[in-house]
Amino acid sequence: MSTNESNKQPVVGLPGDERDVLISRVVDGVATSEDWTTFRALAAHDASIWTELADTQHLHESVCDSVHYATKIADGVELPGGIIDDQPLRARLDLVSRWGGWAAAAAILLVWFFGAPVSSHSTDTQDGPLAGLVDVGMLLDQAPPNQAFDQYLAAGQSNGQVVGEMPEQIVIETRPMPDGTIEVLYLRQIIERQIIDHAYRELQDESGNSVPVPVKLSPIIGKSY
Amino acid sequence: MNESVVESAIAGDREALNLLWQQCRRWVAAILLAHKPRETDLEDLLQVVAMQVCRKITTVKEPKAFKSWLRTVAINAAREDGRKTSRRKKSMLKLVGIEQTNHSSPLSADSIAADSDESQRIYRAAMSLPAGYREPVLLRCVRSMSYQQIGDVLDLPATTIETRIARGRRMLREILDQQNRYEGANKSAQTVGGAR
Numbered sequence: 096m097s098t099n100e101s102n103k104q105p106v107v108g109l110p111g112d113e114r115d116v117l118i119s120r121v122v123d124g125v126a127t128s129e130d131w132t133t134f135r136a137l138a139a140h141d142a143s144i145w146t147e148l149a150d151t152q153h154l155h156e157s158v159c160d161s162v163h164y165a166t167k168i169a170d171g172v173e174l175p176g177g178i179i180d181d182q183p184l185r186a187r188l189d190l191v192s193r194w195g196g197w198a199a200a201a202a203i204l205l206v207w208f209f210g211a212p213v214s215s216h217s218t219d220t221q222d223g224p225l226a227g228l229v230d231v232g233m234l235l236d237q238a239p240p241n242q243a244f245d246q247y248l249a250a251g252q253s254n255g256q257v258v259g260e261m262p263e264q265i266v267i268e269t270r271p272m273p274d275g276t277i278e279v280l281y282l283r284q285i286i287e288r289q290i291i292d293h294a295y296r297e298l299q300d301e302s303g304n305s306v307p308v309p310v311k312l313s314p315i316i317g318k319s320y
Numbered sequence: 321m322n323e324s325v326v327e328s329a330i331a332g333d334r335e336a337l338n339l340l341w342q343q344c345r346r347w348v349a350a351i352l353l354a355h356k357p358r359e360t361d362l363e364d365l366l367q368v369v370a371m372q373v374c375r376k377i378t379t380v381k382e383p384k385a386f387k388s389w390l391r392t393v394a395i396n397a398a399r400e401d402g403r404k405t406s407r408r409k410k411s412m413l414k415l416v417g418i419e420q421t422n423h424s425s426p427l428s429a430d431s432i433a434a435d436s437d438e439s440q441r442i443y444r445a446a447m448s449l450p451a452g453y454r455e456p457v458l459l460r461c462v463r464s465m466s467y468q469q470i471g472d473v474l475d476l477p478a479t480t481i482e483t484r485i486a487r488g489r490r491m492l493r494e495i496l497d498q499q500n501r502y503e504g505a506n507k508s509a510q511t512v513g514g515a516r
Contacts, residue, residue, distance in 0.1 A: 111490075112483060119486035123460070125467075151489050154442055154496070159461035161443040165362065166349035166462065172366040174341050174374050298368055308367055 118144070122152050175308045251287065258286040326383035337377060341370065344387070347465065347473060348394050350458045354451065355398035357405045368397045388475040445495045453488030456481050 117134055120126040126134070138144050238246060251257025261284035268280045295307040328336035345366065352365045372393045380389050446457060459470045467478040467485070474481065 112487065115486035115490045116482060119482065119489055122489070123464075123485075147493070150493055154446075154489060154492050155461075157439050157442040158446045158457065158492075161439060161446075162350055162353065162458050162461040165353055166346050168363050169345040169349035169366055172345060172363060172370055174338055174370045296364075296367055298364070298371060306371065308371060 114144075118148050118151050121148060122155050171311065173311060248285070256287055256289070258288050260285050323383045326386045329377055330380050330383065330386070332378060337373070340386075341373060344390060345370075347459055347462045348390060350462045351391055351394040351455065351473075352398050354447075354455045354458050355395050355402075357398075357402045360398075360401050360405060365394075365397050365401060368401075369394050372397065387473045391473050391475075441499070442492075442496065445492055445499070448495065449488055449491055453484050453491060456484045457488040457492070460485055 114137070117126070117130055117137075120130050121134060134144070248257055248260060252259070263284075265282040265284070266279060267282060270278050272278050294310045294312055296310045298306050298308050325336045325340055329340045348369055349362060349366060352362055352369070356362065356365055369390075373390065376393070380386050447454065449457060455474060456470050459465050459473065465473075467481045470485075471478045471481045476484075
C-alpha cells in the first residue's frame with residue numbers, strides 16, 4: 096500500500112468526493128466514456144491518481160475475497176422445513192418434566208427431537224427409551240455416588256455411549272466453611288456419544304422460546320469414536 | 321429480483337419463498353457480517369433470520385418493501401445476539417470472579433480465508449468503518465450487487481450508495497495508511513533503540 100500523502104490532495108477543479116467517486120466507478124467497472132476522459136485529464140496533471148486507483152482496486156478485491164469466503168456458508172442455510180409450531184413440544188416437555196424429572200425429560204426430548212429411536216450398542220434386553228434409566232436408577236440406589244459414577248462410566252464405555260471423561264476438572268468456586276473446611280464447586284465433563292437419524296439446531300424465536308430447526312449435514316468420511 | 325416472486329412469497333407460496341431466500345441469503349449474510357458481534361457464528365444468525373422470514377413474511381405490506389424489511393430482520397437478529405453475548409460474558413466473568421478484560425481475538429467466527437496477515441488487516445479495517453459506509457462497501461462485494469440493488473436493500477438512492485462506497489473506500493485507504501505510518505514509526509523506534 097502506498098502511504099503517499101499526496102494521494103489525499105484533490106486535484107484542482109475536482110472536489111475530493113468527485114475524485115473518490117471517479118476512482119470508485121473505474122474500480123467497479125461502471126465508468127462511462129466521459130468518466131474516462133476526466134480520469135485521463137486528471138492523470139495528465141497528477142500521476143498519483145494511478146497509485147490511488149491501484150490501491151483502491153487492491154483493497155476492494157481483498158475485501159471481496161474475505162466477504163465471499165465468510166458469506167459462502169449462507170448457501171447451505173435453507174429455510175426451516177415448515178412454519179414450526181412449538182406448542183406441542185412445550186406441552187410434551189411440561190408433561191414429561193412433571194412425570195419423570197429432568198433426566199427422563201432429557202431422554203425423551205432426545206428421542207422426540209431426533210424423530211427416531213436412538214440407535215445404541217446397548218445389550219439391554221428391555222425395550223423403550225426409559226429402559227436404560229431404570230438400570231441406572233438401580234445402580235444409584237445400591238452404590239455411593241463415586242462408585243455409581245464409575246459404574247456409569249464403565250457401563251457407558253462398554254456399550255459405546257460414553258466416550259470418556261475429560262481429564263481436567265474445572266473449579267468454579269472455592270469458599271471457606273465455618274468448620275474450617277473448604278467447599279469446592281467444580282465441573283466434571285463427560286463425553287457421550289449417540290447415533291441419530293436427523294439433526295436439529297435449537298434456536299430461539301423472538302419471544303425467547305426454543306424452536307427446533309432441521310439441519311442439513313453432508314456425509315463425511317471420518318472416524319467414529 | 322422478480323416482484324411477482326416476492327408477491328407470491330408474501331401470499332404464502334412456499335416455493336416462491338425458498339427461491340427468494342436463495343436469492344437473498346448471501347447479502348443477508350453480508351448484512352449480518354456488518355452488524356454481528358465478532359465471536360458470533362454467522363450460520364447460527366442466518367438460521368435465526370431464516371426462521372423469522374418463514375414466520376413473518378406475511379406481515380410485509382408490499383413487495384417493494386421486502387428487501388429493507390429483510391435487512392431490518394437481519395440487523396435486529398445481530399443486535400439481539402450482541403445483547404445476549406454481552407450478558408453471557410458478564411455472567412460468566414461474574415461466575416469465575418475474573419475482572420472484565422478486553423480480549424481482542426482475531427477474526428474468530430468468520431475467520432477469513434487462509435489468508436495472509438495483509439488480507440486480515442484489510443478486512444478488519446473494513447469492519448471498523450462506520451456502519452453507514454461498511455454496509456455498502458461489503459454489499460458491493462456480494463455477487464457485484466449494483467448501486468441500485470444495494471440502494472433497494474438500504475432504502476437509499478443509488479447516488480447516495482455510490483458516494484458512500486467511494487468515501488468508504490477512501491476511509492479504508494486512510495485507515496491503512498495510518499496503520500502503515502504507525503507501524504513504520506514503531507519499527508524505526510525499535511531500530512534506534514536496538515542500535516543504542
